Amino acid sequence: MKFCMQCGHALQLTIPPGDNHPRLCCSACGFIHYQNPKILVSCMAYWGDRVLWMRRARAPRQGLWSMPSGFMEQGETLSAAAARELFEETGVVIRPEALSLYIIGTITSISEVYVVFRGEMPGPEFRAGEEALEAGLFTEADAPWEQFAYPEVIGPTRRFYEELSSGQFGIYMGEYTELGNKFWPTHARPER
Numbered sequence: 001m002k003f004c005m006q007c008g009h010a011l012q013l014t015i016p017p018g019d020n021h022p023r024l025c026c027s028a029c030g031f032i033h034y035q036n037p038k039i040l041v042s043c044m045a046y047w048g049d050r051v052l053w054m055r056r057a058r059a060p061r062q063g064l065w066s067m068p069s070g071f072m073e074q075g076e077t078l079s080a081a082a083a084r085e086l087f088e089e090t091g092v093v094i095r096p097e098a099l100s101l102y103i104i105g106t107i108t109s110i111s112e113v114y115v116v117f118r119g120e121m122p123g124p125e126f127r128a129g130e131e132a133l134e135a136g137l138f139t140e141a142d143a144p145w146e147q148f149a150y151p152e153v154i155g156p157t158r159r160f161y162e163e164l165s166s167g168q169f170g171i172y173m174g175e176y177t178e179l180g181n182k183f184w185p186t187h188a189r190p191e192r
Contacts (some may be wrong), residue, residue, distance in 0.1 A: 006031040037111045041082040042069035044102060044118040044160050045092055050137035051161065052126060054089045056149055057133045064149035067116075067157070068092075070131075082117045090135045091127035094119040103156060105174040118160070118169065152176055 001024055004011055009028035016023055016032050024033040044067055045052040053065045068089040072081040079096035086092050103116035128135045138144070140161035148154055156172065163169045 001033060004029060004031055005033065035111075037106070037113050039072040039078070039081075039113045039115065040069060041072055041078055041085060042067045042114070042116045043082040043086040043094070043099065044116060044157075045086055045090070045094060045121050046118070046164055047121040047124045047137055049161075049165060050124075050139050051143070051157075051164070052086075052090055052092065052121065052135060052137055053143065054128065054132040054135040055147075057128075057131050061149035063133065063147075065144045065147050066149040068132075078115050079117060082115070083119075086119075087129070089129040089132045091129055092121055092125075094121065100169070101171055102160070102169065103172045103174065105172075105176065107176045109176070116156075 002011060003009065004026035007026060007029040009026050011024040011026055011033060013022050014025050015021065016025055024035070025031070026033070052068065054068050055065050056062050068086045070081075070085040070088070072078065073084075076084070077096060079099045082099055083094055083096045086094060099117035099119040101115070102118040103114070105114045106112070107114055124137060126135050126137070140158065143161075145154065148157075156174075
């Protein structure tokens with residue numbers, strides 16, 4: 001961003017009074033343009049021992065497989081955003097209140113907060129939405145692991161399959177950083 005959204009004046013990167021982070025500031029009107037992490041939501045939808053995957057129709061990682069996911073919109077709750085993304089990409093409807101929190105984490109290199117829910121599908125029906133080339137229900141053995149869009153989350157996805165077979169799910173928190181590449185979980189709490 002080069003110009004102020006309030007008055008159109010050129011922005012300067014400076015530390016505002018009382019702050020400790022460099023911010024894009026407007027010297028003309030005084031407005032501070034904060035840049036905060038984006039919230040990415042995802043839903044691990046399942047039917048029996050199969051998990052719903054979708055093949056991405058758009059960049060990034062177009063043509064590769066992932067869980068239905070996307071960015072939260074203004075005015076949405078986390079679970080409503082996950083339910084909306086699930087529907088948009090696969091046609092599956094799971095009410096937001098029927099979703100359970102599964103993972104929350106941070107990906108500092110791209111400034112995102114990642115929130116994953118899980119939910120049982122009302123039936124095995126689905127369709128590829130506008131943002132998906134195709135969708136499919138896969139057992140762990142049949143899943144297209146070699147074409148997974150985000151290899152950083154293969155571990156938690158495999159763990160989800162294990163928990164699905166046992167019926168015992170945890171709630172996880174993790175971090176992915178360029179230095180440590182420490183991802184899922186840094187903390188686990190069994191769900192009661």
